[in-house]
Amino acid sequence: MIVVTAPTGNIGRRLVQDLLDVGAPVRVVVRDPARLAPGIAERVEIVRGSHGDPTVVAEAFAGADAVFWLVAADPRAESVEAAYSGFTRPVLEAFTARGIGRVVGVSALGRGTPVAGHAGHVTATLAMDDLIADTGVPYRALTMPSFMDNTLWQAGPIATQGVLYGPSLPDLPAPSVATRDIAAVAARLLRDDTWTGFEEVPVLGPQDLTYDEMAAIISEVLSRPVRYQQIPGEAYKANMMRAGYSEPMAQALLDMALAKNNGLDNGVTRTAEFSTPTTFRQWCTDVLKPAVDA
Template identity: 70%
Template sequence: MIVVTAPTSNIGSKVLQNLLDADAPVRVVARDPATLAPGVAERVEVVRGSHADPAVVTEAFAGADAVFWLVPANPKAESLDAAYSQFARAGIEAFTAQGVGRVVGISALGRGTAVAGQAGYVTATLAMDDLIAASGVPYRAVANPSFMENILRQVGAIKNQGTVYGPTTHDLALPLIATRDIAAVSTRLLLDDTWTGFDEVPALGPEDLSYDDVAAIISDVLGKPVRYVQTTPEANLKMALDQGASEAMAHGRVDMATAKNNGLDQGVTRTPSSSTPTTFRDWCTEVLKPALDA
């Protein structure tokens, strides 16, 4: 039995579908089972509730060969620790109490870099990874850079202004990854019962791109000019607060962006095993353009 947390999330839903395609037995933890993709609820066991709830994870993780672990975004959390490590504590206890065979979690690049300790969301994610690893459960942290899907938040700006906005230095080449590739790596690890211990599994996409490159590729795919505009930390903080984030989470988002500009995502060399297949051009053609045309 493989348990999937956050099964309606961008990554979790893809992991879930991959597992069903592989005919794996699946149990999901869902706050609202009605939000599962059509036809999914009939094919899985469903435990209703949050995977921060001790009673829910005790039930959900019983007899689990593997667990897919993903902390849901909580921009209103009172602290970064509350959003990550505190959220995970009940699950971590249940991993060991219920004898879970192995855990695959969604994490971030940055461990071992000079800025990892001041990287906001990433610092908190790595601290949670350490707690999971310390429990003794076999754990693989899938370490990712920024997601291509983040560009979808700017469909309106691209369509109406011909502009992509962001905090990243305009000519700094960094890895980007499609969430379907993260799901593919996670699925492979969930189905593989041969690994033990703790390790990070970097997933880096196929190439490093600057946001100038990103804008140029979007322009080419859409057949219209699109430019990149770098925003200031002050503007990014105000935007996060205006969107309803707590002070702690807003500052955490800005700190993460600053750390990425200072090398957070550049500590791992791309290898054949860490390279994933979806290029940004592929993603623009298959995901972004249809979203803009809708």
């Protein structure tokens, strides 16, 4: 039995489908089963509630062989530490008490870089990884750069203004990855019972691109001009707070962006093992263009 947390998000939704496609038994932890993808509820076991709740997790982990662990950080949390380690700490005992054979989690690139200790969400994620690894449960932390899918948040400005906004440097090449590829890597590791111990597994897209290059690709796919515009950090933080983020969580997003500007995502050499297939152009064609056209 494979337990999937956060099964209604971009990664979890695809992961559940990937696992079901190969006949794996799946149990999901979800607050609202109505948010599962159509046709999924009838094919999986459902445990209702939050995977930050020890009672819920005790039920969900019973008899499970593997767990997919994803913390969708509460944007209104009082601190970024509370959003990740604070969410995870109450349920750590369940990883070993319930005899889980392996855990695969969503993490981030950056460990060992000079800026990793001041990288907001990334710093907090790496601390959460350490908590899980310290339990002794076999753990693979999927370390990712920025998600291509985050570009969907700006489908509106892209469609109406022809602009992609952000605090990132316009000319810094960096990796990005499609969430569908993250799900595919997670599905493979969850079904593989041969690994032990703790390791980070970088999950990189096939190429590094600057934001100016990404805007040029978007322009070509949409057949309309789109440019990238870097905005000041404080303006970015203010935008996040207007969108509902608490001040500490908005600051953590800004700290992460600034760390990426200083090379946070550029410390891993791309190899065939760490490279995933979906190019940014293909992702724009498959995902961004339909969203913008709608």
